[in-house]
Amino acid sequence: MQKASNGTRAGSRPEDPTGRKAGRTVSRQVLADHVYEELLASLMDGRLEPGAAVSIDGTARELDVSPTPVREALARLEHTGMVRRVALKGYRVAPVFTREDFADLMEARLAIEPVNARLACARLNPHRLAELEQTVTDLKSAPRGPSFAEYKDYLEADEQFHQLIAQQTDNQFLVGAYAALGGQVQRFRLFGGVGITDAENAIAEHQSVLDALSSGDPEKAEAAMAAHIQKVRERAMADAPEE
Amino acid sequence: MQKASNGTRAGSRPEDPTGRKAGRTVSRQVLADHVYEELLASLMDGRLEPGAAVSIDGTARELDVSPTPVREALARLEHTGMVRRVALKGYRVAPVFTREDFADLMEARLAIEPVNARLACARLNPHRLAELEQTVTDLKSAPRGPSFAEYKDYLEADEQFHQLIAQQTDNQFLVGAYAALGGQVQRFRLFGGVGITDAENAIAEHQSVLDALSSGDPEKAEAAMAAHIQKVRERAMADAPEE
DNA sequence: CATGATCAGATCCTATAGGGACGCCTCAGG
DNA sequence: CCTGAGGCGTCCCTATAGGATCTGATCATG
DSSP: OHHHTTTTOTTTOOOOOOOOOOOSSOOOOOOHHHHHHHHHHHHHHHHTTTOOOEEEHHHHHHSSSSSSHHHHHHHHHHHHTTTEEHHHHHEOOOOOHHHHHHHHHHHHHHHHHHHHHHHHHHTTHHHHHHHHHHHHHHHSSOOSSGGGGHHHHHHHHHHHHHHEEEHTOOOOHHHHHHHHHHHHHHHHHSSSOOOOTTTHHHHHHHHHHHHHHHHHHHHHHHHHHHHHHHHHHHHHHHHHHOO | OOOHHSSOTTTTOOOOOTTTTOOSSOOOOOOOHHHHHHHHHHHHHSSSSOOOOOHHHHHHHHHOOOOHHHHHHHHHHHHHSEEEEEEEEEEEOOOOOOOOHHHHHHHHHHHHHHHHHHHHHTTTOOHHHHHHHHHHHHHHHHOOOSSGGGGHHEEEEHHHHHHHHHHHTTTTTHHHHHHHHHHHHHHHHHHOOOOOOOOOOHHHHHHHHHHHHHHHHHHHHHHHHHHHHHHHHHHHHHHHOOO
């Protein structure tokens, strides 16, 4: 127990910049922020599997903090839908998607993301275009192997592309709406049973969306994004018929 | 200080059903739930004004609980965008919308709500239709006076209508996406400077949406909702030109 | 008068204590 | 062998203590 050894640990955060990289005037973090990021990373890269219990006390011991910041971090996470809480029983990682859940998720993406693409197109500039091109380049060059660890970069580039488009709408509400979906999409990619069975097509679709955006025609961008998401849905539905 | 008088209060929750109405097997609540609802109600009905500080300790004293559940409730609320947190400085009620924020909000609503209407229409049934009709009836019969208190019911019926349509999509993600916007819409109705200057038109538009839904034509429902939101935007923009 | 240091109170943040509920394991009895 | 009661540990939940930090006022100085 390291905790017992150093008596009062309260507020002893002067030497704890939480390892933020390249911190330019890092807005000071509190422990709950650190715990939140740690849990989120565990959820997004598969270390925490659906259905697993997330014990408050256990997480606190693991991260060597007290339960109070862990409670705060979990309260924030609950709102993302990635963990669920049952009063007096604790938190669990949200269960795996059913086929219906996935259909719902795609329905929601179809409502939001094409609009994002249209607005992002209208507000595009060279710098932003370069950012988007980078993610597509990353997607193409990411290694794709059979195990999860081997296509982690691929999934991250995929997510990054969609997230960037949301940010480029300059609309905080659309960013928020996409963020709520993006985490779920990523989790489904990991646990939904569908691998990257058809990465070539997916890459081609991303390229099409990028081309449509750079063409400057918002309608084309909207249509390209809608087509992409529909294709994603079709591929996933075909991969995991389940019945 | 009531707290000092009853010694340990921990776990003394057997006699605290938190007053949930018509509790059918009320899933047990914890204090954080109660605090959350209390704060949310204060935000939604205007008792907490934009920019006001929400002190953790102060709220705890006011509600006669310890700061721990208050921290948890505020962590959840932060994710709704209605309060903002600055590390080591505390929480504040999110500031009043600017004209640009409002435009963004309407842009986001235009992406989501027409789709909600289309899907709700496809999944409509007599019971659901009756629910919708009730909210329109409430809207028509709600008193509308000059002061806030006098059109509180009007605003609630308005919000209820849109929320019901979101729920009737049977899509948890769209419900969540709308919920994130609905709170902001309601807050803008209270503090955005626009009153109910043109309630007759707004009521007529709700009726149009309802008619389109009951016609059974999803495309008509989608169009009616889009038209309604655009009109709302136009009215608000005209009311508060600001420049 | 303007400006900057100093101090006190309020507030945030984290750790810790302790009560109640639940699950598991053990063990005695049928 | 099977079953049920009791003990024990774990976990959730809330309260409280106390260090760290911020804010606003006071006061001294240029």
